Ligand SMILES: Nc1ncnc2c1ncn2[C@@H]1O[C@H](COP(=O)(O)OP(=O)(O)O)[C@@H](O)[C@H]1O
């Protein structure tokens with residue numbers, strides 16, 4: 202039986218080679234279907250990876266809370282330290298909070314000046330936002346408590362102002378504040394608050410910026426809430442909303458004058474979008490595959506008719522019905538597998554090309570590739586079965602007489 | 605206790621079509637063939653020779669009557685069971701050669717062994733031996749299109765022989781060949797018969813029938829007359845020449 206299958210495979214390959222162009226055109230539907238699905242899934246994976254990379258700059262399992270106008274004519278009041286402490290102490294599941302303020306400033310060093318933004322943030326903020334200090338160190342408790350004049354630089358400003366010079370321990374002036382540089386952070390893809398460029402920023406302890414740049418020791422422009430992922434985010438979020446509405450004295454029926462961004466929610470949204478995209482393409486691909494499958498069936502029926510005499514000879518010398526069926530089924534499956542393989546290669550090329558064009562990372566998904574291949578083979582079985590069955594039911598005498 | 609005859613036909617009828625279009629091609633054929641016989645089936649066109657051969661070859665079943673082959677009641681077998689019988693005991697040679705096109709002589713001869721599940725090595729050896737027997741080993745890798753009619757029919761005979769069948773059925777094997785090639789084929793069949801293979805052959809040429817030990821005459825779907833105990837390898841043998 203094994204020799205039989207090997208021989209059948211050989212026969213199928215020979216038959217496909219004999220009609221190369223026809224075989225190729227026949228499998229076009231499958232090629233397109235497979236290529237479309239894999240390309241779409243790969244691009245979707247790339248998009249997801251890209252967004253996740255972006256969000257990871259915002260920290261994971263955190264809410265970011267901003268003031269936001271409810272009425273376009275009334276500015277939303279800022280938060281203060283008491284708000285943040287209340288959130289941290291009164292809501293179960295909140296692991297920590299960290300406030301931040303932000304101001305524009307010009308930095309001076311060695312006769313150079315650079316327009317940048319200065320952000321007040323303590324070490325909890327660094328932790329919640331996954332900001333890595335790659336040179337020097339972060340702020341210590343004393344610096345934070347007293348609001349000392351120390352600063353940590355974003356990589357861009359470090360490069361622009363200091364170039365190749367010694368950075369750590371240097372004094373630099375930011376606005377009217379002279380500070381000592383104690384660290385440099387890693388590059389980031391995204392940030393909360395700050396300016397347009399996450400890497401163009403000067404960090405100082407929250408208190409320092411509140412006093413020296415904002416002029417209000419209590420003012421918090423926004424804050425992050427780190428929560429325990431074991432809790433339900435919707436529950437924590439609702440408690441957060443209730444608490445802030447109460448503290449900001451918002452009447453029933455009035456809109457919130459703040460906004461809560463949930464990084465997990467952004468993730469979900471992206472997943473939903475790519476999921477929908479993939480579903481749509483899968484639908485199109487399914488239609489393409491159906492058409493492809495009918496093409497396979499058609500060409501196999503033609504092949505059976507063309508080779509009626511051959512089938513007659515095989516039956517006469519003692520081939521069983523199932524052996525003839527296996528032969529034609531193998532041919533259909535091999536044909537479809539070739540289609541699937543070409544589709545996979547096409548998808549590989551297309552997704553590398555498209556992801557580089559769209560500036561997305563190329564994420565190879567082995568599962569979808571293997572599944573597509575298996576699916577192609579299954580198509581061969583489904584659409585090859587009827588022609589193969591027809592071949593196996595031929596009457597040997599009639600088949601031998603066939604011209 | 606003596607062995608049963610190789611082939612027994614009892615009251616075989618065959619009707620094609622139904623109702624008003626029905627046509628009875630065989631009207632009650634009785635025939636017994638012993639192991640080792642060389643039978644020529646003769647008769648006018650349309651007398652039912654091919655229909656009988658198809659039944660004897662287990663390719664078709666009678667409408668009524670009984671066909672016993674090696675004691676097995678063939679009319680009671682399923683399609684696949686008849687295939688297995690053909691595969692194991694029967695070899696076919698057709699008027700139109702019926703070789704697989706674009707397939708080498710060797711691969712054509714190997715084909716029946718493929719369905720027997722023989723190993724590649726054994727297939728190759730047996731096919732070469734069989735081709736050698738019909739004198740075509742040098743042409744093993746030629747396709748049918750590159751061979752003459754006589755050579756193609758020899759390949760077909762090699763294919764029929766490769767499984768060591770008990771019976772070789774040949775429906776007008778020389779019908780598409782000139783006299784010289786035909787006589788060569790008859791010589792070959794005679795030699796094979798001498799090795800013990802039972803041969804059933806349809807022909808309407810006296811010259812070919814002369815090689816047989818038994819001649820069965822058909823007329824209007826019935827066996828009209830049987831001549832048995834004929835001298836095998838008759839006068840025609842001397843007329844045949846080895847072709848250069
Ligand atoms: N499949 C068929 N359907 C209808 N009639 C058939 C069929 N096969 C043979 N016949 C008829 O049966 C008769 C005997 O045919 P056949 O056995 O082929 O004769 P021959 O002796 O020439 O070989 C002929 O009249 C032929 O037309």
Ligand SMILES: [Mg+2]
Pocket residue numbers: 653654655
């Ligand atoms: Mg005939």
